[in-house]
Amino acid sequence: MAHIHDSSTPFPSPRVWLITGSSTGFGRALAEAVLAHGDRLVATARHPEQLQDLASHFSDQLLLLPLDVTNEEQCLWVMKQTMQHFGRIDVLVNNAGYGLFGAIEEASAQEVRQQFETNVFGLLNVTRAVLPVMRTQKHGHILMMSSVGGFLSFMGTGIYNATKRAVEGLSDALAQEVGPLGIRLTIVEPGSFRTNFTGGSLKTAEHTIGAYAQTSGMVVEYTRHHMHGTEPGDPARAAKALIQVVEHPEPPLHLALGADALQMMRGKLAEVKQDWETWEAVSVSTAFPTPAKH
Ligand SMILES: NC(=O)c1ccc[n+]([C@@H]2O[C@H](COP(=O)([O-])OP(=O)(O)OC[C@H]3O[C@@H](n4cnc5c(N)ncnc54)[C@H](OP(=O)(O)O)[C@@H]3O)[C@@H](O)[C@H]2O)c1
Structure with a gap:
């Protein structure tokens, strides 16, 4: 690949963050950590009144705004408010999302559309609203909340996994497109964390x-009745890890969160590698015997 010239301008400090889906879970934990760290924050949520307690403690650092990521106009309005209030945006956290569980055949067309509407099209709405500002600034960092399910799929969660694969697919390209413009991107792949997700x-x-x-149904039942509240991952510790990554001069494109995530993704990578190696002779047998003439 061609050498990419880094034309970024240095990150100002304190940073200005914008987080989607800040009401609970990762979003809430990160909002608290960012404020405690002394940074500035635009915390957005469908029901921002859920964050009123933070507003009273951190009134100078915090702008609280309503945002449903599926509403494109509201995304643009949030960006306008952010610029009026803080004058820039340094870190975007595309966090809002939910899981639709069930077998692929069980999910209705409407349920599938709604799932993509939030996890993929919503994330794109916010990203499109923020990018013009980051491009002008010549700096910024976008965190894309994917999942271990953006790297491998599980029966019973296939539609959710497909949305996160879509996030990974577009993020991989976006990182290459905006890297030369000074904008960093990190795909975050958490394992199981104790949030409102399950x-x-x-x-x-x-x-x-x-x-x-007996297959995907068992996964759904287990998730619904046994998983919630027992997940190994602590969102507060994840928040600290994300701040660490944002402050690093060379942040990763992929960040696994949780030992469970690492183990599952390493297993998947080994499985794919094994298939490639076993079938290599077939894979390389498909080219024309002689190169094309120009
Ligand atoms: N927890 C895990 O184990 C895990 C693992 C891998 C990836 N993730 C990902 O992490 C992200 C955060 O989830 P979480 O685990 O923190 O779960 P959570 O506690 O349920 O938080 C999800 C957040 O997303 C918000 N949200 C949902 N739809 C929205 C919309 N249309 N517009 C704006 N906000 C919306 C929710 O807002 P409301 O309060 O209004 O519903 C909530 O604030 C998600 O993208 C999820 O896929 C979670």
């Missing part, structure tokens, strides 16, 4: 099919 936020396909009861 609690009140979890959506399951309304229509169930008996044939999947």
